[in-house]
Amino acid sequence: MIRLAAVLTLLAAPVLAQDLQYTDRGTQSCLEQAESYGAKIDCAGASAGQCMEDTPGGHSTVGMGGCLDRELAYWDGLLNSHYKVAMAQAKNLDAERPASMKGLPGAAAALREMQRAWIPFRDKACAYEASLWSGGTGQGPAALSCLMQQTAKQTLTLEPWG
Template sequence: MKRTLIAAILAGPAAPLAAQELTFNTEITASCVAHAPDLAGQMACVGASANACMEDTPGGSSTAAMSGCLDRELQYWDAKLNENYSKALKRAREADEYVDGTPSATALREMQRAWIPFRDATCDYERSHWGGGTGGGPATYGCLMRLTGQQALYLVNSGIGE
């Protein structure tokens, strides 16, 4: 089986900077989302904590620090994605609505399963622009963070099951 570039960067030997060396705070992103007037405003919050981390961490412009900051926010959004998906699935099951004869919970599950390879292919493509250079790591983490954050926000704002 082909190992994707995303799998290589996430499992590769050059791991991001150790967590204790980063100045990272998820409250920056959480507060931004909480105070955003609409979905577009919330989407603009994706990356807020990672950007602050890169600015506040000594050496934050190094590829290792950038990857570390972006990965920390990716982990935040991944947890939100899982939480929001679970809530959306529960609402969809309770509503028992149908889309063209398909239960909405089934449609949600199929949508999420299709989103994962889309995310991976998009981030593989973004990494390819770096031609194997050191910027590929931060590019991959940034892409994964951005798309995961967007999907997490979509799920919580979509009204699935309502």
């Protein structure tokens, strides 16, 4: 994980100097039109892909890293928002439980534990993905793409209901 963090840190500095043509609109539009979970999963990467196309040098390692990092931030913000809504819903469910079940772990605790378990899973899955590049220049973008994809999946898993 330390190695993955080092790669991501190295990518971040040059990206700040690059004029990325990034907007969240591609992903947002895709999500608005998608009618199923699978179709929504396919939206992950839409804005990053458009950024790579629109940014001069967008298909370079630095360009890819910058575009992917921006979309990762989009999904991370949406994940945090969905988690807050899901936690509020879980707490409401717990409050409505029969008295005989009040001492048992409820939905809020299960949600919290699930999210805490997901974070190391995501990190290890993406460290593995990065390792497939054997330290090559594609390692950083591969790790960021994985983080974005995993975060998108978790975001959609926690999408508000009811």
